[in-house]
Amino acid sequence: MDAQEQTPGLVRGEGLTAWRQIADALTADIAAGRYAPGQQMPTEAALAARFAVNRHTVRRALAALAESGLVRASQGRGTFVEEAPLAYPIGPRTRFSEIVTGAGREAWGDLLASATVPAGPKQAAALAIEPGAPILELLTIHRADDAPISTAQTWLPLPRFSGFAAAYAERGSITRAFAACGVHDYTRLSTRIRARPADAQEAERLDIAPGRVVMVVSSVNIDSAGVPIQANRTLFAADRVELVIGG
Structure with missing residues (x-):
């Protein structure tokens, strides 16, 4: 017997709105695995x-x-039951693609925008360059099985990574884009985490309601010589990930 056949009639006129009764019925369907x-x-x-x-x-x-x-x-596609939260380890070699595929899901990243901009004080400090020096700024979104998991702003020093945007757009992976630019290994130098509500634009990118909580992870990565190569600010949809620190 399917969910529709098991649906009782809505109770009218007893103070419980129709939409709330429908929401409760669908919640029960999801909890029951229908x-x-x-x-x-x-x-x-x-x-x-x-x-x-x-x-x-x-x-x-x-x-x-x-x-x-x-x-x-998901605009134009419909409404989907949320997946169980993705366990996302934060460590010396955090790799989105490896984490997602290791969980049995398909990983992909989309390049939304790229531009050459002057380094602000925070980016300059993170990348160990002079303020105002040109850097590459990327805006990306990262998906697991088509569900948006995170959106990120990434800053990389120029001219070293002048080809990075094209490499990322083609490969859909930060790790593979770095490899295309000659960096075959890199490690995490620092990570800072905080939580806040998503604004309307962030919520739209992540397919969440405005005001839902996002976890903001600011990080710096270095190459094998200890040179900073990437400053990053990633917003994770808090309902879709569990950040795992130290095992």
């Missing part, structure tokens, strides 16, 4: 038919599930 992690939820039209309500009521119920972190809405 909709598996990563699975697409039925369309608004199908849910409206199941519960005998209009699509606006269904939309409000799905929004409540998204706000609670049970589902995510």
Whole structure:
């Protein structure tokens, strides 16, 4: 018997709104495994038919599930049950692609924008260069099985990494882009972590509701000679990862 066949009628006129009853029913369906992690939820039209309500009521119920972190809405694709949080170790050799594929999921990164900019005081200090020196700035998004896990701003010294943006756009991986630029190993020099609410633009990139918590990880990586090669600020959707420190 499927979820639709098990749905009781909505209780009318007893102080519990229709959308809340629908949200509770769908929450119970997810908890019971009727909709598996990563699975697409039925369309608004199908849910409206199941519960005998209009699509606006269904939309409000799905929004409540998204706000609670049970589902995510992907524009143009539908609504999906959230995966279990990804265990994400932070250590000397943190590699997004290796972590994601090690969890049995597909990893990919997209380059959203790149530009040559003058190094600000923080970037200059992190990269051990003079303030105002030209650096490459990248804006990227990183996915596991199409679910956005993080979005990042990355700064790299020039002219050493003048070809990095093209290498990353082609390969979808920071590690492989570094290898294409002659850096075959690098390690983490420092990591700082804090939490804050996502703004509207960040929320859109991560497919989360504005105001949901993101973990902000600021880091510096160095090459085998100890030279800083990358300063990074990564925003993780807090519902989708568990940062693991020291094993």
